[in-house]
Amino acid sequence: MSSENNISLSPSSICHYLTKYSFFGYLACRLMTIVETRALSKTFRSGLIRSSRVEALKAVDLSVTRGEIFGLLGPNGAGKTTFVKILLSIAYPTSGDAQVFGHKLGAIHIRKKSGYLPENHRYPPFLTGLQTLLLFGGLHGLKGPSLMQKARSLLERVGLKDWMNVKIKRYSKGMLQRLGMAQALLNNPELLFLDEPTDGVDPVGRKEIRDVLKDLRAQGATIFLNSHLLSEVELICDRVAILDKGQVLRVGTISDITAPQLEYEIQVVTPLPQRLVDSIGLVAKNVRAEGKLLHVAVPDTRALNQVIDLLRRDGIFIETLTAKRASLEDYFIQVLKSGEAT
Amino acid sequence: MKILSMIIFSVREAILRGTLIFYFAVGNLIILFVALAVNASPDGSSIVVLGNPIPAKSLMGVSPVDFILIQLQRSSASAIMFLGIFAIAGIIPSMLEKGTAELFLSKPLSRTTLFLSRAIGSTVAIGLNILYFAVAIWLIFGVKIGVWHWGFLLSALMVVVAFAFYYSVVALVSLVTRSQALAIMLGFLFWFLAGALESRQAGLYNLWSNDIYRRTLDVIYYVTPQVSGMLQNATRLIGMNPYDRMLGPQAVSDFSIMPFVFSLLSASAIYALASWYFSRQDY
Ligand SMILES: Nc1ncnc2c1ncn2[C@@H]1O[C@H](COP(=O)(O)OP(=O)(O)OP(=O)(O)O)[C@@H](O)[C@H]1O
Ligand SMILES: [Mg+2]
Numbered sequence: 001m002s003s004e005n006n007i008s009l010s011p012s013s014i015c016h017y018l019t020k021y022s023f024f025g026y027l028a029c030r031l032m033t034i035v036e037t038r039a040l041s042k043t044f045r046s047g048l049i050r051s052s053r054v055e056a057l058k059a060v061d062l063s064v065t066r067g068e069i070f071g072l073l074g075p076n077g078a079g080k081t082t083f084v085k086i087l088l089s090i091a092y093p094t095s096g097d098a099q100v101f102g103h104k105l106g107a108i109h110i111r112k113k114s115g116y117l118p119e120n121h122r123y124p125p126f127l128t129g130l131q132t133l134l135l136f137g138g139l140h141g142l143k144g145p146s147l148m149q150k151a152r153s154l155l156e157r158v159g160l161k162d163w164m165n166v167k168i169k170r171y172s173k174g175m176l177q178r179l180g181m182a183q184a185l186l187n188n189p190e191l192l193f194l195d196e197p198t199d200g201v202d203p204v205g206r207k208e209i210r211d212v213l214k215d216l217r218a219q220g221a222t223i224f225l226n227s228h229l230l231s232e233v234e235l236i237c238d239r240v241a242i243l244d245k246g247q248v249l250r251v252g253t254i255s256d257i258t259a260p261q262l263e264y265e266i267q268v269v270t271p272l273p274q275r276l277v278d279s280i281g282l283v284a285k286n287v288r289a290e291g292k293l294l295h296v297a298v299p300d301t302r303a304l305n306q307v308i309d310l311l312r313r314d315g316i317f318i319e320t321l322t323a324k325r326a327s328l329e330d331y332f333i334q335v336l337k338s339g340e341a342t
Numbered sequence: 343m344k345i346l347s348m349i350i351f352s353v354r355e356a357i358l359r360g361t362l363i364f365y366f367a368v369g370n371l372i373i374l375f376v377a378l379a380v381n382a383s384p385d386g387s388s389i390v391v392l393g394n395p396i397p398a399k400s401l402m403g404v405s406p407v408d409f410i411l412i413q414l415q416r417s418s419a420s421a422i423m424f425l426g427i428f429a430i431a432g433i434i435p436s437m438l439e440k441g442t443a444e445l446f447l448s449k450p451l452s453r454t455t456l457f458l459s460r461a462i463g464s465t466v467a468i469g470l471n472i473l474y475f476a477v478a479i480w481l482i483f484g485v486k487i488g489v490w491h492w493g494f495l496l497s498a499l500m501v502v503v504a505f506a507f508y509y510s511v512v513a514l515v516s517l518v519t520r521s522q523a524l525a526i527m528l529g530f531l532f533w534f535l536a537g538a539l540e541s542r543q544a545g546l547y548n549l550w551s552n553d554i555y556r557r558t559l560d561v562i563y564y565v566t567p568q569v570s571g572m573l574q575n576a577t578r579l580i581g582m583n584p585y586d587r588m589l590g591p592q593a594v595s596d597f598s599i600m601p602f603v604f605s606l607l608s609a610s611a612i613y614a615l616a617s618w619y620f621s622r623q624d625y
Contacts, residue, residue, distance in 0.1 A: 044624070090447045091624035111450040118444035124351075124436070126358055138347025139449040183445070 034191055034222050035064040035087060039096035042082055042246075056082040058246040059096060069213060069223040071237035073230065073332060079246040080226040081119055084193045088116055100191070112140070115189030117180045119196050119226070125169035129160055129179050132168060133186060140187040154182040159208060173200035181209060185216075192216065195226045210236050230329040240328070242335050249335050254328060263324035264304060266294040269317040276314050280307055295324075344451050345459050352433060352463020357470070359429040365421060365471055372414070373478045380410070382487045389487055407483065408581030411494045415580060418475050419501045419573055422468060426505065427529045430464040431512055432522035439520075443625040454617040461506075461513045461613065468509075469502040497579040503602060504572035507609035508533070511567060514616040532566070539563040540570035567609050571601030 039059040046052055056079045064070045072080050085091040087098060089106050100110045123132050133151035137143075142150065155164045158178040163171065171179065177200050184192060194213075198206045213223055213236055227233050233240060234254055241251040263286070272289045281287045283306045284296035294311075298304045311318060356362065381390045388395055389406050396406040404412070437446055437460055446456055476498030484490040511532050516525035538546055542559050549555075578597040 085444070085625070088448045090444055092622070108450045108452065111448055114448070116444065116448040118441060118448070120441045121445055122439060122441035123445070124355060124442075126355070135347060135351050136445065136449065138351075139344050139446070139451060141344050141450070143347075 032066045033063050034066045035062070035098070035100050035224070037062050037083075037087075037096065037098035040083070040086065040093050040098050041095045042079070042086060042091065043094045055246050057086070057093075060243070060246070060248055062241055062248060062251065064222060064224060065239075066222050067217065067220055068238040069217055069225060069236050071225045071227060071233040071240040072243055073227060073233060073240055073328075074243035075228070075336065077245075078243045080243055081195055083243070084116070084195060084224065084226060088114060088193065112187070113190045115184035115187060115192040117184040117192075117194045117197055119199070121176070121180045121183075123168050123176070123179065126167065128165050128167055129155060129171070129182075130164040132179060133182060136183050137186045142186065150186060151182075154185055155179075157185075157212065158182045159205070174202055174205055177201050178205065178209075181212065185212075189221060191222045191224065193224045193226075196228070197225065198227075198229060198232060206232065230332055234328045242332060244336055262300070262304070263295065263297045264307075265320075265322045265324055266296065266307070266311070266318060267320040267322075268292050268294060268311065269319055272311075272316065273314075276310065276316070280310055283307060283310070292319075344449075345455050348451065348456065348459035349463045349466065352460050353467045353470075355436070356430050356433055356464050356467035359432070361425040361428040362467065362471060365425045365429075366474075368421070369418065369471070369475045372418075373475065373482070376414070376479060377482050377486075380482065380486060404581060407487065407489050407491065411479070411483070411491060412577055412580050414479055415476070415494065415497055415501070416577060418472065419504075419576070422472055422501070423505065423508070423533065423569075423573075426468045426471075427512060427526055430467065430509070431516055431525035431529060433464045434460050434513055434516045435520045435522050435525070438517070438625065447625055453621040457513075457517065457617055457620045458613065461509060464513075465502070465506040465509055468505050472498050472502050472505070491580070493579045493581065497576045500576035500579060500602070501573065504567075504569065504576060504605070507567040507572065507602075507605040508536075508569045510609040510612040510616070514612050514619075517616050517620055533569055536566065536569040539566075540568065540574075564604055565608050565611075567605040567612075568601040569605075572605055575599075575601055 037060055039061060040057055041055070041059050042057040044054040044056055046054075060079075060083065062072075062083075072083065074080050082091060086093050086105070087100055088111060093105065098105050100107075101113060103109050124135075127135065130151055133154060134147060137147045137151055152164070155161055158181050160175060160178055160182070163175060168176070168179070177197065181194075181197060184194065197213075198209055201209060210232070213225075217223060225233065225237060237254060239251070239253050242249045269292065271292055272294060277287060277289045277294075280294070280296065283303050284298045286295060286297040288295040296304070296307055298307065308318065308321075379392045382388075383390050383395050389410075390396070391410070434457070437443065437456070447453070451459075476495060480491060480495050483494075512525050512529040515528045516522065519525065539559060539562060542556075542563065546559055547556055575597050
């Protein structure tokens with residue numbers, strides 16, 4: 001369990017309070033907002049004769065605050081990739097609009113200060129890893145020894161030092177992903193878009209990528225992450241949005257989303273009297289006693305300790321205490337189900 | 343500069359395609375052959391090919407040097423037009439493949455810049471090959487025979503220009519279809535069509551004696567790059583063209599810049615149309 005989902009002072013929560021309590025706070029927040037979309041919609045039309053329409057995004061309103069790691073979650077085809085592509089002007093919105101760094105969509109400035117790791121990215125196979133970085137660095141306007149140095153240090157950082165002079169067609173999937181990560185960091189982006197960054201990467205590599213992301217956040221970068229890997233999102237994201245069929249179903253911090261559902265299993269040595277179970281029911285929810293096993297759902301750690309106090313006051317010995325926190329995954333599936341129902 | 347990085351990368355990608363390597367290899371063999379086979383006659387009045395002196399006035403009234411240079415230029419120009427399409431019809435589609443397009447389009451370059459640097463890179467790759475061959479042949483004739491034929495060099499340069507204009511059609515097709523195969527096929531189709539249009543008075547006109555039909559052919563001829571016209575005129579820069587001779591005594595043999603001017607206009611329009619199309623597409 002991560003410790004980050006207790007009371008967090010993430011940029012987004014600071015922003016939330018600033019906005020709530022003062023006009024200047026509101027202004028400051030506007031400056032802190034790095035991505036803001038208003039009713040952003042995208043309909044793909046394809047086929048001339050039997051034309052088909054796909055509404056990939058339906059009036060999406062989202063804002064991302066400077067310095068946070070924002071996760072966009074959703075099932076396949078939800079519109080996550082489309083959303084990012086529109087922000088980078090790789091695709092164009094059908095209606096609605098958006099601002100990135102305070103610039104209107106399409107401004108070259110946005111791409112200058114952003115990094116992007118696309119999903120299923122493919123590099124010219126005749127280049128080596130180092131040549132690839134030199135090419136894309138050149139497209140960012142970098143050149144000379146500083147570009148060379150940057151490329152080499154990034155390759156080292158993503159663990160491709162020994163592979164930098166090998167042709168890309170010989171790279172494995174995880175190595176390509178690492179190269180993609182390095183490519184996205186060439187211009188020291190203030191805003192980094194990552195589409196499934198850990199796709200195909202081994203567990204050690206995933207941890208390394210998470211560490212890189214945490215470093216970047218510490219340096220003040222904003223990270224926008226598209227993912228289905230909820231357990232991973234849970235480990236690093238400050239805030240998440242859940243997107244389904246082009247619509248935003250929920251937005252919030254991970255702790256906002258999952259904290260009300262902290263659940264525990266307490267194994268005791270002697271069966272519990274009903275009277276005790278009833279009094280526990282006053283501080284906890286979903287109280288169920290099955291022989292020597294007690295299930296409780298509590299809003300926070302304080303309530304959990306109250307339950308323990310009650311048990312101990314009755315002289316009950318506790319053998320084990322197991323957290324059954326509802327994971328983001330449980331929540332994700334639950335939200336998608338209720339989304340379908342509506 | 344960003345655009346320069348993109349152009350250099352495109353040149354590199356085009357040059358590494360198999361067909362250009364083949365052209366380069368065959369070109370080198372021909373250069374070697376010419377270097378060994380062509381000599382000045384001992385008295386310096388004529389040239390000797392593989393030990394056979396070539397009499398000055400036997401070749402349909404064309405000087406032997408001009409004749410040989412015209413043959414070399416025509417075959418190298420046809421070869422590069424043919425092989426070149428295979429080499430670079432895929433340059434734009436390769437940038438637009440899923441997974442690659444996102445990488446390039448997310449960089450701080452305008453789409454027009456991206457597209458044009460691909461087109462320029464392709465043309466430079468072809469141009470380097472044409473000029474390499476031409477300069478080598480030019481040096482051989484200069485050093486061994488003492489003929490420094492500037493018209494031959496200029497002619498090679500005009501072939502490069504002709505290619506750049508012709509390539510606008512291939513680039514547009516490959517941009518819209520994102521398919522190398524279609525770009526190759528339509529590129530060749532256009533090449534043959536351009537040939538037919540060039541000599542339409544003698545051919546296509548006679549298919550249907552309808553005035554609107556004939557005017558339509560004229561319009562198509564003038565709004566598309568005049569590939570055959572440009573190549574013919576490039577050859578005329580070398581000297582009196584024996585093929586013009588064969589058309590009859592009244593055939594015009596002087597170089598005309600007009601096909602290049604018309605093609606410049608139509609290629610510019612095609613490149614502009616392609617840039618406009620590209621800047622509106624979703625990838
Ligand atoms: N170029 C396109 N033309 C037509 N439809 C498209 C295009 N790109 C995306 N779509 C459609 O838009 C919808 C959203 O696609 P998108 O790639 O954004 O989903 P996603 O959330 O990224 O999915 P995944 O998790 O599988 O990557 C899908 O239904 C897809 O079929
Ligand atoms: Mg996607």
